[in-house]
Amino acid sequence: MLIDPLQKEFERTQALIDQGPIWPDAAPREVRDHLAARYDFSRPIPLEDVAADVEEMLRRWQVQITHPRYFGLFNPSTTFASVVADALVATYNPQLATWRTAPAPNEIERHTLDWLAGRFGLPSNAIATFTNGGAEANLSAVVAALTDAFPDYGDDGLRGLSAAPVIYLSAEAHHSFSKIAHLTGLGRKSIRAVSTSSDLRMDLHALAREIRRDRQNGFAPLMVVGTAGTTAAGAIDPLPELAQLCRDEGMWLHVDAAWGGAAILAPSLRHYLAGIEFADSITCDAHKWFSVSMACGMFFCRHPETVARTFRAAAAYMPGSAGDTTFDPYTHSVQWSRRFAGLKLFMSLAERGEPGMAAMIEHQARMGNVLRKSLTAAGWRVVNKTPFPLVCFTRDGLDVPAFLAELKKEQIVWMSEVHLNGFSAVRACITSFKTTEADIHDVVRAITRIVPRGESPAAR
């Protein structure tokens, strides 16, 4: 594969994105009319024309998440290595369901995941697979925890259990767990959203109280989900204490580090993840802070036997297993057919090396600190506390929706609304390794200038 022309094209496109608008202005009718007018599929269209038209649509009708002033929802700018990897994967189209069908791709994934599992401090026999994303990894964790706690769950289902299992997470945890409770048959009421302290971390006393009460009422406390980098505010639950409590209570500890897990590579940040090494399972998305293109989630588990029992499958039409030191992903994960998703993380790591990847992660953390300082200096009030680059802020009387509408109208920056402790605030996350100090100072100047039009008297 010729890297050079692809790189030139990538850089040309990125430069266009960087200079263009961030927020789209698209009505469903407009996009649908465009598609209906051109694509009834009754005649062939040269691929070059289709590609040019799709690119035009992508530029006009989507939020530009790789823009350096997209301060968004963990969606990253992407490394060029991801683009090369995706092109290679589409060209060779390896099938990773079984080891025998794709020895090199399977071993590349395993090599990458084993290395990262080591960084998390998991034992050398821990098992890991790439997932579509964090939601699939969280689903894998819940099903593995159920299988571990209730050996008959796989065959008899929830019907066979004498007590209803319960999942504990903080009120700030990711909402994929509600869907997972629904999907697994546990039911959405099996989730206990434990209250948080003022810094939005799970309140350990409230957690212990909930567990005690549930035991008294005949429930079966199953697992605790500690979030390392909550979606709304970047809070990190007290992982060492959660690990101790899970040991004492005989419960499964899952750490949802979908975004924050990347901090494990950053020398200045990794200590904030202390305790993750005790987790029974971990979610971490490479398509967030590792700046790898979607979809590239990861599920890690310290109990390979449990994972094998959870996802076991036997099908005579599949190639047989290759031996003791290998495993077939389709018998160890949710997916059956499996895309070679891990290549982009492998290639990004190989190209930059751990120091290069760490520098990229640290750069974003530094930009988060610059943003925090710059906002405070301009009279804004930061309302969350995290070492990660996620800043929630407000000022007295701010009408957040009106403020965001103004950001869009002037195409200053992409930010979103968040509700913390019952109050509305603006959420800004540094998700792009391209964001510079100059971008941040320009943004803070511009948003401070528009505030009076966002109906907020400047309160100091």
Ligand SMILES: Cc1ncc(COP(=O)(O)O)c(C=O)c1O
């Ligand atoms: C903490 C956390 N967990 C899980 C998820 C779900 O990840 P995905 O969107 O990759 O499925 C997210 C998404 O932002 C998240 O922030």
